[in-house]
Amino acid sequence: MALRLGAIVGALEGLVGGRLYGNGDLVITALSPLDSAQAQHLSFLSHPKYQNQLALSQAGCVIVSPAFKDLAKARGACIVTEDPYYYFARVTQLWRQTLPKPDNTVHIHPSALVSPQAVVHPSARIGPLCVLENGAVIGANSVLASRITIGQNCGVGDRCILHSGVVIGADGFGFAPHAGVWEKIEQLGAVRIGHDVEIGANTCIDRGALQDTVIEDGVKLDNLIQIGHNVHIGAHTALAGCVGVAGSATIGAHCTLGGGAIVLGHLTLADHVHISAASVVTHSIHKAGHYTGMFPIDENAAWEKNAASVKQLSNLRNRIRALEAHIKHANHPPSP
Amino acid sequence: MALRLGAIVGALEGLVGGRLYGNGDLVITALSPLDSAQAQHLSFLSHPKYQNQLALSQAGCVIVSPAFKDLAKARGACIVTEDPYYYFARVTQLWRQTLPKPDNTVHIHPSALVSPQAVVHPSARIGPLCVLENGAVIGANSVLASRITIGQNCGVGDRCILHSGVVIGADGFGFAPHAGVWEKIEQLGAVRIGHDVEIGANTCIDRGALQDTVIEDGVKLDNLIQIGHNVHIGAHTALAGCVGVAGSATIGAHCTLGGGAIVLGHLTLADHVHISAASVVTHSIHKAGHYTGMFPIDENAAWEKNAASVKQLSNLRNRIRALEAHIKHANHPPSP
Amino acid sequence: MALRLGAIVGALEGLVGGRLYGNGDLVITALSPLDSAQAQHLSFLSHPKYQNQLALSQAGCVIVSPAFKDLAKARGACIVTEDPYYYFARVTQLWRQTLPKPDNTVHIHPSALVSPQAVVHPSARIGPLCVLENGAVIGANSVLASRITIGQNCGVGDRCILHSGVVIGADGFGFAPHAGVWEKIEQLGAVRIGHDVEIGANTCIDRGALQDTVIEDGVKLDNLIQIGHNVHIGAHTALAGCVGVAGSATIGAHCTLGGGAIVLGHLTLADHVHISAASVVTHSIHKAGHYTGMFPIDENAAWEKNAASVKQLSNLRNRIRALEAHIKHANHPPSP
Incomplete structure (x- = not known):
């Protein structure tokens, strides 16, 4: 777990640019936040509000935007790039490749239960104790961690990451009240998940009642999220932990929902709608923007x-x- | 996956009535909502507010109430019944029987770990990678999907459906504070689940501290719900996703709790109490009715x-x- | 499942004191709350507000504080101790030892998947269908129930209890927005869990982005809790069910968070901060105390x-x- 600074910058140059000021022979042994970085660590300044930490940081090298180039050079080595946080993300990916792999690097772990009627791309990896029911489809280079259920006929695209405990394709919550009891509405749809989707631990996405629940490309779902039946989530939308989206809601592309937010059923959210944490969306939102509803905390x-x-x-x-x-x-x- | 309209109506007639107007030889290939239904699809009008969709729908046949019989007949075939949504629920059940079965139709999947001291009714089905501890009891025709834990001495009634990832009978959250640390109160009760209960994916029901946590007949729990120790949920009550019910709460029969609602501990809710989504029940509610408490969302x-x-x-x-x-x-x- | 009253008092005397008034030969067959206790049951009065139940209780013996000694003696046998609830906790632990053990009393259940590069203390117990990735460490006398994932390099201390479905060390939710898509920030830290920690069913604790997510000694986490990356939870803090703690939040020692509370990212909570259920912590809290923010429920x-x-x-x-x-x-x- 050590890389020459010059090797890092060289490896990323073609992908994201970035220019090094300082000694490329410095050996980087860790990536660290500014305030705890040491002499052989690489750090980054993602937001001007942390600039006070820049001068004080012991980091061997700091990734900064052009605006902070002089300040950064004054204290030591730096990498200058238009978007330091994005550059840092790319560095973490490079770093990951230097680490020991987890155990589940086999195609299909022997303890996984994959239906003969499921289709798993040869480049996908299915972790221990996963269950893939008949008709399940897993795309190229997708990775399922451990203990994941992919229900009948549900599909996952390419380059997806599903964390442990995820349940895709349990029945949606559909009942017709009749004479004081709840009559089950069989859930006949499935779940369709696009490419480059990441799904957090123990998150659940229910199958549709008649048609499919749809998660479009690039969507990121954190842990312990509930997605009801027939929901449609647009591309590149991100939901933080503990969010609940009720049945038949349609969420646009490039939206964000803060942790614990709730979206009621049958609503529509436009593209680029941002909901604060713990806010309850009770009506459709047709205009891009930032919306909030939470009782302010107080003594x-x-x-x-x-x-x-x-x-x-x-x-x-x-x-x-x-x-x-x-x-x-x-x-x-x-x-x- | 195709049924003659006449066959559908005939199969349900004895159970729920319903009268067909139109050609019984029409072959139905799918069940669909009004707005996306096509010529060989069967649809339904469950609420007058969707009546505008009725005239526009391309559905081959629509299930309607007597009030909409003329309107429906004017556009094509229809099934007239007192409660179209209930009729539709019954159609979904009929439709399900025509579909290929999921893989886990064996009595006990070979990968399930069933204690020799557990009792599973011969008609029940235990899915892959379930764990049934000693003293667990599963009733007739109940179905456990995959990766479910049923703890020691916990019982599930007849005709229940448990979705993947459910945990029944983990310890309740009981500690006595003493000298700055939490001393564990061993949880000596169990969980008793009645008949016709459905429990959503990754939902948890804790065992009681001294007595049992009780879920009565016909209760429906959505995904990612937390039921604390000693809770008692009355018959035919339904809880939407992400609800949390704290310890020793007693919820009446025929209640509904919206998604993300929280019920504090030791409270009592009368029968027929309806709590809106994301509302926090902070005191007992002794009168049937509809209760809400959420901060309105705004820009x-x-x-x-x-x-x-x-x-x-x-x-x-x-x-x-x-x-x-x-x-x-x-x-x-x-x-x- | 029966113990002589004298045996109970004798077993606990050295540990917690307590003095019996009444016949030590009474055989106790169950521990019960005051209002449902019967003649061979042992009960307790933990709070003066329940004193009305004391006189009415049918319990064979009641654990009370010195203030209620006379009232308790007037109705029958009693155990007098400074902290009845703590004494009761100790009785439940004694009682537990008299019960049949669950099945998973083997060191490592044969169905568990433990990496050869994981280290499990010989006194620890790993339940069915658990997954321990390489570098995972489980301390002395810790117990993992069933279907738990411990990710790469994550550590659990001594005497911990993890309930079924827990996921330790899934990736934190870290992405850099770039050109409309989310670029993954690889999560290079791990999770470090101290001693005497209890973690409820289906709860998730994410690995840190660069450094570790830390749960200190004596922390108690209920079910379905989400702990984001880089979070630090101080010793002897307790979180009720459905709580969500966003990334990089630091929670002090001896805090409590009520069910469904949300803590936003990068905040700091002092020691001895108590957050009511369903409240959203939107700013750091530097003063010990009780804080609340929820919309009052109403018709x-x-x-x-x-x-x-x-x-x-x-x-x-x-x-x-x-x-x-x-x-x-x-x-x-x-x-x-």
């Missing part, structure tokens, strides 16, 4: 008083109106 | 201003009171 | 009116200010 005693007032809010609004009317009337009394 | 800039005001709300209330008192006083000054 | 119709007013709140605040200014001006008109 409990203050919250108790304010929350009690929230329950009086409509009443308070009426009382303000009455006060306004009174004053208006006092200033302009009706003619006698 | 982030508007939210920021309003959320700041929420933290002033108790203060604002006092200022309104002062204004009211001032005006009252000004109108009725005390006698000199 | 839906009332909520609808109040929620609508919330969206007018900043406007209402301005109108109150205007009223105040008007009245001030009316009372103190500027000099002519």
